[in-house]
Amino acid sequence: MLGTLIRSLQGNGQPSIRKQSATRFGRWPLYEIAFGPRWSHGEQHGHAKAVFAIGDQATGVVAVGGLAQGIVALGGLSEGLVAVGGCTLGVLVALGGVAVGGLELGGVAIGVVTRGGVSIGLSASGKTAVSPDR
DSSP: OHHHHHHHHHOOSOOOEEEEOSOEETTEESEEEEESOBGGGTBSSOEEESSEEEEEEEEEEEEEEEEEEEEEEEEEEEEEEEEEEEEEEEEEEEEEEEEEEEEEEEEEEEEEEEEEEEEEEEEEESSEEEOTTO
16 A cells, blocks of 8 residues: 555656757747656646747747647637637737637637627627627
8 A cells, every 4th residue: 555655646657748948048948848747846737938838838938738828828728918729818819719808709709809609898799799889
């Protein structure tokens, strides 16, 4: 039983991928790829931080991942100036199932200029649209 407990604390055998560019911009690498847990560093999921970041969680100028944060963010949950994904928060543009921000397109779109199944905004259009001009 003690052996099982120790193995579970060391990790559950899930594959882990870590790649990082040697080229750096300030303190950030050009690219980083981080998927899966790295129990030796206390990480339950991969967090990539780079100019081009790809991983379970990605933070960078261009970020792609389950949780993506960046200037351009693509992921299940994404936030940035331009965001694309399932649930998005985009300051300028948001495209996704649920989209919130400046110019939105999604199943549920909330913001300034919106287009979607349920659309709420200053200029809204779609199947169910709510806006001041309607």
